[in-house]
Amino acid sequence: MKIAIGISGASGAIYAKRLIEYLHNKHELYVTASKYAIEIFKSELNEDFFDFIASNSVKYFHNEDMHSLIASGSFKIDACIIVPCSMKTLSAIANGYADSLLSRCADVALKENRKLIIVPRETPFSQIHLANMLTLSKAGALIVPPNPAFYNHPESIDDIVDFIVGRILDLIGINNSLYKKWTG
Ligand SMILES: Cc1cc2nc3c(=O)[nH]c(=O)nc-3n(C[C@H](O)[C@H](O)[C@H](O)COP(=O)(O)O)c2cc1C
Secondary structure (H helix, E strand, C coil): CEEEEEECCCCCHHHHHHHHHHHCCCCEEEEEECHHHHHHHHHHHCCCHHHHHHCCCCEEEECCCCCCHHHCCCCCCCEEEEEEECHHHHHHHHCCCCCCHHHHHHHHHHHCCCEEEEEECCCCCCHHHHHHHHHHHHCCCEECCCCCCCCCCCCCHHHHHHHHHHHHHHHCCCCCCCCCCCCC
16 A cells, blocks of 8 residues: 655654554555654654654655655555644644645545545644544544553553554554454
8 A cells, every 4th residue: 555644743753653663564655744743753752753764664755845746646645644643733634724745645635535544632622623623524534533442451552552553554444453353
């Protein structure tokens, strides 16, 4: 699959990291990240974002590079994942304000009727945030808040992260054993 991954400046860089690590050998990844996403990656994970990108086989594009492949609907991707999604980027996408590559590639996914997964991170949500999520849900996006489940008895942060990443992969049709499926 060809998958665009947009990383914005919300807490939860670890979800983007795990998603890329899991997918990069098996799928074509096209990655962009905002200025704040790059800062938060370093502060939350104590790892340089560009070192991480260099050590994984992905195509990386600067967030201001509107000439890049994923800025155009004529470049056919199978899914676009915005993870984590800040409330600012959520607002931009919900309002068609495509002033960065990140918001543009999500905008393209919507207009081309392709799979768009939004992983919004904030708490609590204001009515503005909720209205933006509803707008995007009505436009066809899947809203996947990174809420952990406890019925599968997570024992570590990795278990919690893998549950969310596994659910994202389920939604774009990638079989995975990242978390224990509910068996009743
Ligand atoms: C350490 C840090 C953590 C942040 N966490 C969040 C967050 O969880 N959710 C959010 O909506 N904004 C968060 N922000 C604020 C956004 O980074 C800010 O609104 C920024 O303009 C988002 O721009 P971007 O979406 O282009 O990355 C955080 C900022 C910093 C510095």
